[in-house]
Amino acid sequence: MSLSGRDKTIVKSFWDKIGSRSADIGAEALGRMLRVFPQTKTYFAHWSDLGPDSPQVRKHGSVIMAAVGEAIGKIDDLTGALSSLSELHAFKLRVDPANFRILAHNLIVVIASYFPADFTPEAHVSFDKFLMRLAFALSERYR
Amino acid sequence: MVEWTDFERATIADIFSKMKYEVVGPAALSRCLVVYPWTQRYFGNFGNLYNAAAIMGNPMVAKHGTTILHGLDRAVKNMDNIKSEYAELSVLHSEKLHVDPDNFRLLSDCLTIVVAGSLGKEFNGDVQAAFQKFLAVVVNSLGRQYH
Numbered sequence: 001m002s003l004s005g006r007d008k009t010i011v012k013s014f015w016d017k018i019g020s021r022s023a024d025i026g027a028e029a030l031g032r033m034l035r036v037f038p039q040t041k042t043y044f045a046h047w048s049d050l051g052p053d054s055p056q057v058r059k060h061g062s063v064i065m066a067a068v069g070e071a072i073g074k075i076d077d078l079t080g081a082l083s084s085l086s087e088l089h090a091f092k093l094r095v096d097p098a099n100f101r102i103l104a105h106n107l108i109v110v111i112a113s114y115f116p117a118d119f120t121p122e123a124h125v126s127f128d129k130f131l132m133r134l135a136f137a138l139s140e141r142y143r
Numbered sequence: 144m145v146e147w148t149d150f151e152r153a154t155i156a157d158i159f160s161k162m163k164y165e166v167v168g169p170a171a172l173s174r175c176l177v178v179y180p181w182t183q184r185y186f187g188n189f190g191n192l193y194n195a196a197a198i199m200g201n202p203m204v205a206k207h208g209t210t211i212l213h214g215l216d217r218a219v220k221n222m223d224n225i226k227s228e229y230a231e232l233s234v235l236h237s238e239k240l241h242v243d244p245d246n247f248r249l250l251s252d253c254l255t256i257v258v259a260g261s262l263g264k265e266f267n268g269d270v271q272a273a274f275q276k277f278l279a280v281v282v283n284s285l286g287r288q289y290h
């Protein structure tokens with residue numbers, strides 16, 4: 001399910017639309033993931049506060065979204081762009097890659113709630129494909 | 144048996160009491176057919192599903208989306224017995240319709256996203272958790288009679 005030219009255009013222009021709200025979106029998506037899929041909390045046992053207003057959650061959500069933004073800038077070579085992050089997740093963090101899908105779902109839920117009119121099914125399918133490719137690139141170094 | 148908190152029961156009742164079935168049902172099913180196009184395999188006799196615009200405007204899709212959403216009403220009314228409520232429907236989807244049960248999850252994800260879009264800020268983390276738990280139980284019940 002590789003990204004067509006159209007997918008890439010749609011993802012880039014939606015990212016521009018998201019603009020400065022990306023940090024909020026990332027924070028909210030991470031917070032929702034921890035709340036709705038509590039098994040994901042197992043990776044953050046070292047944080048003192050896993051609630052939606054936790055400063056640790058907010059900070060990490062914006063870190064994640066910054067990485068997503070960088071990946072969009074290098075959308076033609078996601079594997080290369082995410083190589084070192086993939087190594088980090090594979091060898092140091094050892095996050096089960098199934099969780100990337102869970103976070104992607106929550107990102108989409110938040111985007112849909114922030115942009116109900118703009119997040120049409122066409123925008124949704126391109127974004128979903130992109131996030132799946134991103135997850136795949138992030139799991140590239142696992143084995 | 145599934146344990147429901149008072150908050151979860153109230154949240155599910157509230158969401159469905161305000162639900163615009165003729166809007167949300169078609170939106171969820173058509174979104175599923177666009178975002179996960181392999182799901183179109185079950186709708187060969189629905190006419191034109193050629194592109195997103197055709198799917199979104201297809202009256203058979205719209206009607207079926209409403210039907211599916213109303214299918215959740217029985218679970219809303221009997222949250223303590225969802226498994227037995229859907230036993231027959233599960234057999235139907237397995238033996239007659241031959242639907243891969245993974246599709247129930249795809250549709251429930253699309254429904255969650257459509258409801259998030261329509262409720263906005265009201266669809267906070269706690270509400271989402273209740274809604275997704277409810278849908279997960281329904282999805283599980285629908286897949287239960289497969290063998």
